[in-house]
Amino acid sequence: xxxxxxxLVNGVAFAMLMFIVAxxxxxxxxxxxxxxxxHGGFFALGAFLAxxxxxxxxxxxxxxxxxxxxxxxxxxxxxxxxxVLVFRRIYHMAHSRALLATYAVLLILxxxxxxxxxxxxxxxxxxxxxxxxxxxxxxxxxSYNLLLIGVGVVVGLYLWLQLTHTSVGRMxxxxxxxxxxxxxxxxxxxxxxxxxxxxxxxxxxxGGALASPLFQLDSSLASTLVLESxxxxxxxxxGSVTGALIAALILGLLNSFLVAYDPALAxxxxxxxxxxxxxxxxxxxxxxxxxxSR
Amino acid sequence: xxxLTIRLETVLVSVFVIAAAACGGSSSNTGNAAAxxxxxxxxxxxxxxxxxxxxxxxxxxxxVAVDEINKAGGILGGRKFEIVPEDEQLSPTAxxxxxxxxxxxxxxxLFGFTSSSxxxxxxxxxxxxxxxxVASHASATPLRTTQxxxxxxxxxxxxxxxxxxxxxxxxxxxxxxxxxxxxxYDYLTGHEGWNLFKSKMKDRDPQFTVNKEVFIPQTAxxxxxxxxxxxxxxxxxxxxxxxxxxxxxxxxEVNLFKQGAPYSLSSRFKxxxxxxxxxxxxxxxxxxxxxxxxxxxxxxYKGFNTTMNKQxxxxxxxxxxxxxxxxWAEQSYSAVYLYKTAIEKAKSDDPTKVIATFGGLSYPTPMxxxxxDSKTHQAFVPLTFTHFEPxxxxxxxxKESEATVIWPPASAxxxxxx
Numbered sequence: 001x002x003x004x005x006x007x008l009v010n011g012v013a014f015a016m017l018m019f020i021v022a023x024x025x026x027x028x029x030x031x032x033x034x035x036x037x038x039h040g041g042f043f044a045l046g047a048f049l050a051x052x053x054x055x056x057x058x059x060x061x062x063x064x065x066x067x068x069x070x071x072x073x074x075x076x077x078x079x080x081x082x083x084v085l086v087f088r089r090i091y092h093m094a095h096s097r098a099l100l101a102t103y104a105v106l107l108i109l110x111x112x113x114x115x116x117x118x119x120x121x122x123x124x125x126x127x128x129x130x131x132x133x134x135x136x137x138x139x140x141x142x143s144y145n146l147l148l149i150g151v152g153v154v155v156g157l158y159l160w161l162q163l164t165h166t167s168v169g170r171m172x173x174x175x176x177x178x179x180x181x182x183x184x185x186x187x188x189x190x191x192x193x194x195x196x197x198x199x200x201x202x203x204x205x206x207g208g209a210l211a212s213p214l215f216q217l218d219s220s221l222a223s224t225l226v227l228e229s230x231x232x233x234x235x236x237x238x239g240s241v242t243g244a245l246i247a248a249l250i251l252g253l254l255n256s257f258l259v260a261y262d263p264a265l266a267x268x269x270x271x272x273x274x275x276x277x278x279x280x281x282x283x284x285x286x287x288x289x290x291x292x293s294r
Numbered sequence: 295x296x297x298l299t300i301r302l303e304t305v306l307v308s309v310f311v312i313a314a315a316a317c318g319g320s321s322s323n324t325g326n327a328a329a330x331x332x333x334x335x336x337x338x339x340x341x342x343x344x345x346x347x348x349x350x351x352x353x354x355x356x357x358v359a360v361d362e363i364n365k366a367g368g369i370l371g372g373r374k375f376e377i378v379p380e381d382e383q384l385s386p387t388a389x390x391x392x393x394x395x396x397x398x399x400x401x402x403x404l405f406g407f408t409s410s411s412x413x414x415x416x417x418x419x420x421x422x423x424x425x426x427x428v429a430s431h432a433s434a435t436p437l438r439t440t441q442x443x444x445x446x447x448x449x450x451x452x453x454x455x456x457x458x459x460x461x462x463x464x465x466x467x468x469x470x471x472x473x474x475x476x477x478x479y480d481y482l483t484g485h486e487g488w489n490l491f492k493s494k495m496k497d498r499d500p501q502f503t504v505n506k507e508v509f510i511p512q513t514a515x516x517x518x519x520x521x522x523x524x525x526x527x528x529x530x531x532x533x534x535x536x537x538x539x540x541x542x543x544x545x546x547e548v549n550l551f552k553q554g555a556p557y558s559l560s561s562r563f564k565x566x567x568x569x570x571x572x573x574x575x576x577x578x579x580x581x582x583x584x585x586x587x588x589x590x591x592x593x594x595y596k597g598f599n600t601t602m603n604k605q606x607x608x609x610x611x612x613x614x615x616x617x618x619x620x621x622w623a624e625q626s627y628s629a630v631y632l633y634k635t636a637i638e639k640a641k642s643d644d645p646t647k648v649i650a651t652f653g654g655l656s657y658p659t660p661m662x663x664x665x666x667d668s669k670t671h672q673a674f675v676p677l678t679f680t681h682f683e684p685x686x687x688x689x690x691x692x693k694e695s696e697a698t699v700i701w702p703p704a705s706a707x708x709x710x711x712x
């Protein structure tokens with residue numbers, strides 16, 4: 001039982017963290033068609049802001065949750081400013097130039113982390129009510145991992161409901177499908193772009209804040225989880241939130257079980273799955289059937 | 295108006311002249327024109343990224359040494375030392391570029407290197423360019439053996455020396471612990487260090503056994519699968535009967551303890567021994583979450599009662615807001631003093647002449663006078679085992695409760711040649 005439950009809980013928990021971050025990335029790509037390299041910078045910013053708002057202290061869960069939420073909101077606000085100042089100018093550019101611009105924003109964010117928090121690493125303790133393991137079928141599982149699974153499920157459900165059952169969601173999907181037609185129908189495309197960029201960055205910030213008790217906080221955090229998140233987006237299909245969820249679960253569980261049963265393969269699992277899926281289905285599991293030629 | 299302009303110019307020129315004179319008179323980094331230009335030491339160390347603490351702390355230690363030497367009159371008749379830092383970036387490519395950049399600036403006396411892989415790439419290039427390299431931190435044995443080049447010397451402990459000293463300490467301190475586990479990065483130094491540890495432990499303890507080996511990719515961010523893999527292999531009584539050897543550093547080591555905390559990872563071992571420097575940085579990060587653990591590495595400020603150590607601690611604390619020096623700082627500090635000794639012996643800062651002094655050179659350090667091995671240029675340094683534990687009553691949240699210094703036998707100073 002130990003050999004199944006532990007990798008299962010760990011795998012799903014890490015998958016949910018990847019999903020939260022990757023869903024923001026895939027939303028931004030789905031609507032604005034921009035591969036946002038700065039996403040990792042906002043992830044790290046969320047973690048540092050949560051640390052600062054929590055004053056680096058061990059807080060009860062509710063207070064930590066408020067700090068995490070506030071950190072994500074600040075990230076969203078900064079993301080919307082970045083959208084207006086930088087990203088809006090690159091939507092019409094070739095992907096290569098847009099990539100360079102988003103990379104520049106990443107470097108600015110990383111530099112800002114060093115400027116405001118210095119080079120010395122920081123650590124945010126786990127919330128006081130989630131410090132220990134809980135026993136599931138006789139196996140101890142980290143309670144914070146169970147919390148991550150819960151948050152991931154809530155985020156996934158909320159995004160699904162918003163995108164498929166609300167007028168705002170319909171508007172977003174319309175803009176994602178055809179900007180010009182949406183604009184001609186009276187939809188404020190610029191506002192949708194700014195809003196969705198804010199939502200995407202909010203998710204990056206939330207992921208960072210939730211990850212802050214698990215990782216050392218330093219400027220390299222901007223590259224932590226980002227490779228995995230890009231892999232999730234590619235495997236799941238660019239622009240597909242459901243695809244991101246499925247891909248995150250596949251990659252998270254595969255890595256967790258491989259470490260338990262064949263550690264030598266674990267390091268390659270991410271790349272093996274990516275290569276396999278992209279060979280068979282270049283647009284990802286739930287991506288569009290035909291790649292845009294733009 | 296014209297009169298006023300001339301007076302303003304006069305005032306500006308006067309201010310400039312006075313400022314220039316003041317700078318020339320007081321700066322420790324400016325060469326004495328009569329004595330000659332400053333002697334520049336290139337420092338290639340990780341100044342950014344997850345191991346930035348190694349380089350930044352090292353830089354602080356080197357600065358203390360340079361300030362001490364310059365304040366005491368410099369070397370070679372009054373010439374001053376000057377540090378030229380370059381970011382190693384934890385990348386062999388960046389390290390090689392840093393070597394070339396420094397060479398193009400005629401900075402030919404180098405020290406530093408957090409990563410042995412970076413040093414292994416950069417040292418041969420430095421040799422081609424006629425530069426001297428003193429490894430402050432890199433500990434891999436191949437640098438001293440199979441890939442040794444004569445322009446290289448090491449003030450840092452080698453894995454071989456560490457592996458010799460650790461079993462001696464453990465047998466003395468924990469004679470009843472015979473079963474060991476390992477968490478290590480899945481890289482050259484990690485495998486080499488663990489294999490040497492096993493080999494030396496077998497020599498000293500006939501009952502020595504290995505329970506579980508967990509090697510973690512350096513790029514892994516989620517360590518929980520590795521932690522639970524270890525936990526799954528531990529017997530119920532491991533907390534009183536087994537030890538764990540940890541060969542991680544930087545973010546990986548912090549993340550291991552952070553992600554292992556919900557599973558009470560540290561309490562599942564009777565002894566935690568980590569073999570990496572800069573544990574103070576880890577403790578400063580984790581504060582009261584610092585696990586009760588032993589750290590075996592070159593230096594602890596508590597371990598040595600020498601005059602030089604007292605002066606080093608005093609100067610370092612004065613320059614760094616009361617923070618005592620860590621291993622990284624001491625290693626860079628000692629590297630600067632090694633160069634001072636070598637340059638004085640060579641009576642020149644010509645790298646070829648400086649390199650020629652490395653074999654058998656004795657130089658002062660806070661740990662006492664240390665000698666470089668005549669063949670491998672490895673410093674015969676001790677290993678200091680320091681016990682760290684959480685301390686909620688202190689401002690920093692942790693304390694170093696005791697330190698034990700182990701000097702390896704003289705035979706251990708020379709690693710095997712292959």
